[in-house]
Amino acid sequence: MSEFSHVNSNGEANMVDVSDKQASVRVARAEGYVNMSAETLAKILAGDHHKGDVFSVARIAGIQAAKQTSNLIPLCHPLMLSKVAVEFQPQPEHNRVRIESLCKLTGQTGVEMEALTAVSVTALTLFDMCKAVDPGMEISGIRVLEKQGGKTGHWQADN
Incomplete structure (x- = not known):
């Protein structure tokens, strides 16, 4: 595998040149x-939260965030995403909500950062909307679940 570096020969920050890489379908999934x-979870699920449909607002925030990743994280390439999805899985038995994102494109670089950004901002938005009634919420477990495409092919996290 080629070595990529975000540092040039002078030790300066550098955006990786991907112009010689083959375009391929790239997919990444992340969770948090x-x-x-x-x-709080009961209010969200019943639609009784005073700020309205928490999941809808948080989903839109996550999708928007994925599209802004290169503006938020230095040296990330601006990508032409063809798909961004954010899904919620309420887990009342654990008093939590699982968030999963999927990002997809055909391009020369992966979409893991976009998937992670989508999950992160979705979680932050959910927190922001509920903090007045539950300031002790905790965001955890943000990680890449799977990536597909490019020279390295398919990778999946161990459960």
């Missing part, structure tokens, strides 16, 4: 969790 009180 927002732990909260049982009461």
